Amino acid sequence: MHIPDGYLSPATCAVTFAAVLPFWYVALKKVDRQLNTRMVPLLAVFSAFSFVIMMFNLPLPGGTTGHAAGLAIAAIVLGPWAGMLAISIALLIQAVFFGDGGISTLAANCLNMGVIGVGVAYLVYRLVAGRAALASPRRVVAAALAGYVAINVAALATAIEFGVQPIWFSAPDGTPLYAPYPLAIAIPAMMIGHLGVAGLAEAAISAGLVAWLQRSDPALLRASAPGASEVTDAVEATPAPGWSGARRLWATLALLMVLTPAGLVATGVAWGEWGSADFADPGMREEIALASGGQMPPEQVPSGLDALASLWNSPIPDYEVPFLPGGAGYVLSAMLGTGLVILFWLAAAWLVGRTRGQQA
Amino acid sequence: MAEQSFLPHRHRRRGFLERLTGDLLAVMEHALLAERLATRPGLLQRFDPRVRLVAMLVLIGATVAAGQLAAVYGLLALAVVLAALSRIPVALLARGVWLGVLLFTGILALPALFLVPGEAVARLPVLGWPVSAQGLASAAFLVGRALAAASFAALLILSTPWPHLLKAMQVLGLPTVLVVILGMTYRYIFLLLNTAQGLFAGRQSRQVGRLPGRAQRRLVASGAGLLLSGSMRLADEVFLAMQSRGYRGRHHSLVDFRMARPDWAALAVLAAAVALALAY
Numbered sequence: 001m002h003i004p005d006g007y008l009s010p011a012t013c014a015v016t017f018a019a020v021l022p023f024w025y026v027a028l029k030k031v032d033r034q035l036n037t038r039m040v041p042l043l044a045v046f047s048a049f050s051f052v053i054m055m056f057n058l059p060l061p062g063g064t065t066g067h068a069a070g071l072a073i074a075a076i077v078l079g080p081w082a083g084m085l086a087i088s089i090a091l092l093i094q095a096v097f098f099g100d101g102g103i104s105t106l107a108a109n110c111l112n113m114g115v116i117g118v119g120v121a122y123l124v125y126r127l128v129a130g131r132a133a134l135a136s137p138r139r140v141v142a143a144a145l146a147g148y149v150a151i152n153v154a155a156l157a158t159a160i161e162f163g164v165q166p167i168w169f170s171a172p173d174g175t176p177l178y179a180p181y182p183l184a185i186a187i188p189a190m191m192i193g194h195l196g197v198a199g200l201a202e203a204a205i206s207a208g209l210v211a212w213l214q215r216s217d218p219a220l221l222r223a224s225a226p227g228a229s230e231v232t233d234a235v236e237a238t239p240a241p242g243w244s245g246a247r248r249l250w251a252t253l254a255l256l257m258v259l260t261p262a263g264l265v266a267t268g269v270a271w272g273e274w275g276s277a278d279f280a281d282p283g284m285r286e287e288i289a290l291a292s293g294g295q296m297p298p299e300q301v302p303s304g305l306d307a308l309a310s311l312w313n314s315p316i317p318d319y320e321v322p323f324l325p326g327g328a329g330y331v332l333s334a335m336l337g338t339g340l341v342i343l344f345w346l347a348a349a350w351l352v353g354r355t356r357g358q359q360a
Numbered sequence: 361m362a363e364q365s366f367l368p369h370r371h372r373r374r375g376f377l378e379r380l381t382g383d384l385l386a387v388m389e390h391a392l393l394a395e396r397l398a399t400r401p402g403l404l405q406r407f408d409p410r411v412r413l414v415a416m417l418v419l420i421g422a423t424v425a426a427g428q429l430a431a432v433y434g435l436l437a438l439a440v441v442l443a444a445l446s447r448i449p450v451a452l453l454a455r456g457v458w459l460g461v462l463l464f465t466g467i468l469a470l471p472a473l474f475l476v477p478g479e480a481v482a483r484l485p486v487l488g489w490p491v492s493a494q495g496l497a498s499a500a501f502l503v504g505r506a507l508a509a510a511s512f513a514a515l516l517i518l519s520t521p522w523p524h525l526l527k528a529m530q531v532l533g534l535p536t537v538l539v540v541i542l543g544m545t546y547r548y549i550f551l552l553l554n555t556a557q558g559l560f561a562g563r564q565s566r567q568v569g570r571l572p573g574r575a576q577r578r579l580v581a582s583g584a585g586l587l588l589s590g591s592m593r594l595a596d597e598v599f600l601a602m603q604s605r606g607y608r609g610r611h612h613s614l615v616d617f618r619m620a621r622p623d624w625a626a627l628a629v630l631a632a633a634v635a636l637a638l639a640y
Contacts, residue, residue: 004364004465005513006505010425028535037609038599040537044544045595051545052552053584055383059376059576068584077588089538089545096517096525097546098390099366099457103417103513104424166476166498173478173494177427178505180472180498208581209588217589 001069001151001158001198002094003109005102007179008161009169016161017107023115024088027081035082043082047089050074054090054100058201066201071113071154072147073209075122079223083122088114108161112154121150121206122224131227134218139225140211147206148199152191155198159183159190257334260319261327276301276309364464364506366390366456366514376576377564384557388550390456397518402446404519408623409528415630416516417532422637423508429497432504439511448518457514458507465506469499522546527617536611548594552587559583 008016031039053070060066074083088110094100101109128142163183166176181189213220221228271291278284279301289296301309316336321329398405404412419435426432443453474484478494517525526539526546560583571579 002364004461004506005420005509006424006465006502008424010421013424028537032537037603037607038595040541040544040609041598041602042592042595044541045548045591045598047541047545048548048552049588049591051549052384052556052587055387055553055556056580056584057376057380057383058580059573073584073588077592089541093542093545093549096513097394097522098387099364099460099510099513102509103420104509171427171494171497174476175478175494175501176472176476176498177501180469180476180495180502185475204577205581205584208577209585212582212585213588216585217592220588220592 001109001113001155001194002091002101003105003112003158003161004099005104007102007165008105008108009165009178010104011169012161012165012178013104013107016105016111020088020107020111020115023084024110027084030081031085039082042078043086043089046074046078046082046086047093050086050090051093053205054094056205058205060197060200060204066197068201068205069113069117069151069154069198070205071117071150072121072125072143072202072206075118075146075150076125076143076206076210076224077213077220080119080122083118084114087118108158112157112161116157117150117154120153121146124149125224129225129228134221134225134228135214139214139221140207143210144203144207147202147204151199151202152194155190155194156187159187162186162190253338257331257338260334261330276306364460364510366460366510375564375570377560377567377571377579380580381557381560381564384553384560388553388557391550393452394517395521397448398521400447402448402519404442404446404448404515406622407626408617408619409520409524410531410617411619411623411626412516412520413525413528413531415626416512418630418634419512420509422634423505423512426505429500429504432501432508436504436508436511439508439515442515443511446515446519448515452518453511453514457510461506461510462503465503469502472499472502524617540611544598548591551594552591555590556583556587559586 031043035042050070050073053068053073056068058066058068069087071083071087074086077083078086091101091109091114092106095103095106095109125142125146128145129136129139132138132142160183162179162181163186165178166180166182169177171177179186210221274284274288274297278288279297279299285297316329316333319330319333321332407415419438423432423435426435440450440453443450473491473495474489476492476495476498478492480490481493481496482491483489484491520528523543526543529542530536530539563579563583
């Protein structure tokens, strides 16, 4: 992820510097306004922490190890602007003092990890965590997702910067002057490692740290949790007066069920949802051709489709219940389907609770 | 694959705790070595830190911008000459910088020999894959640039103590507040590295046998959490200590640089070299 010197052209380095500069400026102004004289020690110590955390090698399932980058942790504990600065400062020291990442590519590294990585981590964390209590397990899941998505988006940005080099910066005889691999190679090469290893390391350290902070120092989770209460799940589970989050969800679900017959208004056939009988029906054949850009379906039913068609017969085919009018059949199907999904999750939750109880 | 770095990755260690504490120790060892070398007398050390910083940045810029392979490798040779004249052991440069570059960039550049389309100049024995001239040149560019730029970056830090380098950064327009933060960050890195190293070394000393993967991950996460909690408390204490000593948000530096005749001469040589490079 740390791009060394020589991989990016001077023009790319200049563009990334121009792109990252406004973020640094705004971040410095915002953080200075928020923290004033407290900014210097806080950023210094947190940047030092970010640097040290980047040295941690995390063992992953399967025997491999991955380095954490601490992007999500910076976003969660400090918020996006101070987090951006802390990661950039840690990257600067890494580049100048320890050769992790180049000096000419420092702005690109800060853009990928500091700005994009921390920004994405903050957005994902806020989006997934919502207004959950500080001690809620949802925050642990949100931190894991934030870390995983942030590191992968940052890796994608890095891969794109690598991949455009041979397109724009090659000698007249076709020799790539910088990173030699085009987008088609750079993107999969970067993403496989990050989707499989680095992303998991970042997810594990982010989730582990948030879980630890929930138990030991929940106040540190406050910066990225406006509106969240510090109550535990047990307290939160008691029914609150008024419209709680769960009640709103139930109401939305009911509304969606009632609205299911709206699908009947749509005309034509859903592409790819054809039965074997549809191939013999001239009207349906016309509709299939219309939905397939004028391509007529084969005369005969494909043998595989024909063989598998009778494997399972739906108890309510096409959401139509024989003794009910069309629209009501849709609503009944929606209720049945939703009920089955809820039953499945209740059973799964009961099983998980039982297993945990046995472990304890 | 480990990333390109001046820090050695000692993969011979078997346990994960040994590896973790070893990596943390390697950072401290590198920093101590850099500080010791930076105080030795030598060619680079004689110049004003501002001149050193500007010169190394110009040389890194030239390495990245050079369009000819001869220029890239000529700059690498210049880095070796500068190291020798500055009493920075070339063997250290080779072990600490080039080995890391070759292990990372060298391996990364290898497939380019076959993947970059162009005129075939050789074939890989047994497999018969064609090696293109363009692929060969692009790999040579990538490795040469990475070697030369990393050498100049290493020369800068091995010839300049960190506080001097920070002060010199102000010449480039870096705000004073950032220079102060960078200076403090550098100091606290060692405090936190020491704490983390002590934490994991303590755990390692009480450890018999191997920990399962899940327990290892929990150990790293709780170690990081403890460090984070401690860091935030430390930030509060440092702030109070700064306030009690009269800190009101204004920053001053105790180091004062003066440009001498050799500094101006070095700048003139550098400017002439840049002008020549731009002309050709």
